[in-house]
Amino acid sequence: MNRRELLVMASALALSPAVARAAVGDAAAARDAYLYALPLIEMATTRARLLKAPGAGINQLTHTRTLSDHAARRVTTPNNDTLYSSAFLDLTQGPVTLTIPPLGKRYYSVAVMDMFTNNNVVLGTRTIGGQGGTFTLVGPGQASTGPNPTRIATPHAWLLIRTLTDGGADLDAAHKAQDGFTVKGPAGGAVAAYANRDAKPSDYFATARALLASDPAPPTDLRILARTATFLGAGPFDEAAATAGVEQARTIAVFARGRQTFVDGWSYPRANLGDYGQDYLYRGIVALQGLGALPVAEAMYMKAAGDDGTGTFTGDGLYRLSLPAQLPLDGFWSLSMYEATPDGQFFFTDNPLKRYTVGDRTPGLKRNADGSLDVWIGRIDPGGERATNWLPAPKSGPFALYLRAYLPRAELLDGRFRFPPVTKA
Numbered sequence: 001m002n003r004r005e006l007l008v009m010a011s012a013l014a015l016s017p018a019v020a021r022a023a024v025g026d027a028a029a030a031r032d033a034y035l036y037a038l039p040l041i042e043m044a045t046t047r048a049r050l051l052k053a054p055g056a057g058i059n060q061l062t063h064t065r066t067l068s069d070h071a072a073r074r075v076t077t078p079n080n081d082t083l084y085s086s087a088f089l090d091l092t093q094g095p096v097t098l099t100i101p102p103l104g105k106r107y108y109s110v111a112v113m114d115m116f117t118n119n120n121v122v123l124g125t126r127t128i129g130g131q132g133g134t135f136t137l138v139g140p141g142q143a144s145t146g147p148n149p150t151r152i153a154t155p156h157a158w159l160l161i162r163t164l165t166d167g168g169a170d171l172d173a174a175h176k177a178q179d180g181f182t183v184k185g186p187a188g189g190a191v192a193a194y195a196n197r198d199a200k201p202s203d204y205f206a207t208a209r210a211l212l213a214s215d216p217a218p219p220t221d222l223r224i225l226a227r228t229a230t231f232l233g234a235g236p237f238d239e240a241a242a243t244a245g246v247e248q249a250r251t252i253a254v255f256a257r258g259r260q261t262f263v264d265g266w267s268y269p270r271a272n273l274g275d276y277g278q279d280y281l282y283r284g285i286v287a288l289q290g291l292g293a294l295p296v297a298e299a300m301y302m303k304a305a306g307d308d309g310t311g312t313f314t315g316d317g318l319y320r321l322s323l324p325a326q327l328p329l330d331g332f333w334s335l336s337m338y339e340a341t342p343d344g345q346f347f348f349t350d351n352p353l354k355r356y357t358v359g360d361r362t363p364g365l366k367r368n369a370d371g372s373l374d375v376w377i378g379r380i381d382p383g384g385e386r387a388t389n390w391l392p393a394p395k396s397g398p399f400a401l402y403l404r405a406y407l408p409r410a411e412l413l414d415g416r417f418r419f420p421p422v423t424k425a
Contacts, residue, residue, distance in 0.1 A: 018356035030245020033228035039117040058188020079253040080357040082162035090188035091139030101180025102132040107164035114154040115215040119274040139296035152214035201242035262305040265421020304401040318378040318425040325371025332407030334359030340398040351392035
């Protein structure tokens with residue numbers, strides 16, 4: 001964003017007193033303001049959480065050396081296919097240099113998300129191949145003479161690397177691959193403390209204002225910023241309206257999570273996943289349920305309909321997913337089991353097999369004579385040959401199933417191919 005665009009944005013957030021007074025008491029504006037700011041809040045919360053890790057710092061890359069398990073609670077719906085490497089970036093003092101090592105045929109992706117959770121760029125197997133390279137990440141209004149300048153929409157950003165591993169004997173090689181990634185840039189400043197999504201309205205909107213000052217919205221958001229300026233701009237606001245609006249927003253967020261559209265037993269991502277434009281509600285829901293989601297060209301995330309068509313399973317019986325021998329992918333797939341938390345987030349669940357996913361790389365799975373695969377899902381071991389293909393569910397409580405498909409082909413992207421539903425056995 002250049003200086004002129006910043007001035008336009010500032011003007012939108014500093015409306016005339018007459019307009020501001022007209023908006024006081026507008027619970028609908030508070031509702032929209034809450035939902036609009038939710039991705040910023042979630043990114044700030046995640047940043048604070050990740051910076052507590054040993055050795056973590058702004059513009060410093062940290063690596064997770066083990067695949068996520070039931071103890072991983074930093075980011076909702078983690079995967080169990082890739083090792084994560086992560087850095088929160090501060091581009092205010094100058095560009096940051098990212099180096100990607102040659103990884104050959106090993107899948108990887110480097111997603112750089114602005115603070116509104118849009119994927120500004122995904123560098124990886126799909127886009128640059130396995131030869132690696134050096135890239136200069138440039139903030140708004142900055143010039144760069146570095147190699148492969150890559151523009152980031154906000155002064156702060158989240159860089160998230162996924163490196164594929166089969167675990168076990170492959171971990172050493174995967175660690176070497178991780179060590180080849182480097183991030184170099186000016187030392188970042190201290191990160192302020194921010195309120196989270198459950199804070200009281202006055203604290204929530206104070207944080208939202210601070211985050212918007214730190215990472216201004218794009219000019220394409222001028223309309224909603226004008227409508228919500230009472231809460232996201234300068235000046236006082238009516239506490240009763242703020243409380244009513246926030247309550248509405250939180251109700252909408254819960255309601256929207258249960259209003260997914262399922263086709264043949266699965267919800268499919270929208271085409272704008274990971275780059276949301278003005279779809280603020282969808283952006284907010286994804287920030288709650290799957291922060292850091294990749295765009296659909298890179299990966300598709302499908303959620304099973306569950307027992308009642310709302311995406312949650314509660315039954316104690318056995319379920320089955322029957323997959324064809326070949327799937328329309330150039331990458332890999334995995335079916336993940338998550339326990340549902342009361343606030344609508346999802347994490348892996350402890351189980352006797354320490355198996356959190358089943359996928360095309362899961363060792364020992366037994367396929368049918370025609371190459372198709374039956375995955376058995378339930379709280380207790382199904383016994384016999386079925387036990388080999390068992391994906392354990394939580395001992396109690398609701399659970400959800402997500403299917404990931406990396407590097408989907410056209411027939412999956414455009415809906416010509418649909419996955420078969422999860423059925424009761």
